[in-house]
Amino acid sequence: xxGMHLTFFVFSAAKAYSPISTYSGRGTLKPGVQPExxxxxxxxxxxxxxxxxxxxxxxxxxxxxxxxxxxPLHKASRIYFGIRK
Numbered sequence: 001x002x003g004m005h006l007t008f009f010v011f012s013a014a015k016a017y018s019p020i021s022t023y024s025g026r027g028t029l030k031p032g033v034q035p036e037x038x039x040x041x042x043x044x045x046x047x048x049x050x051x052x053x054x055x056x057x058x059x060x061x062x063x064x065x066x067x068x069x070x071x072p073l074h075k076a077s078r079i080y081f082g083i084r085k
Contacts, residue, residue: 019080020073027051027076037082043072051076
């Protein structure tokens with residue numbers, strides 16, 4: 001489709017590291033977490049939410065389609081893009 005941009009992420013429960021975190025339900029309000037390194041992660045069928053007091057995030061929200069029977073993501077779920085090696 002012309003003009004359509006799709007981005008896909010594949011996450012495995014077998015991995016010890018997940019780039020999606022709620023930071024104990026605080027999103028990027030947790031001390032030491034940098035909003036400019038994150039995007040909102042939200043479940044298909046829901047709306048992305050910025051938490052009260054949270055700065056705007058640098059990246060556009062990502063809709064996550066979970067496997068059948070998977071619980072929806074918490075509203076504080078964030079994808080971390082500042083991965084350091």
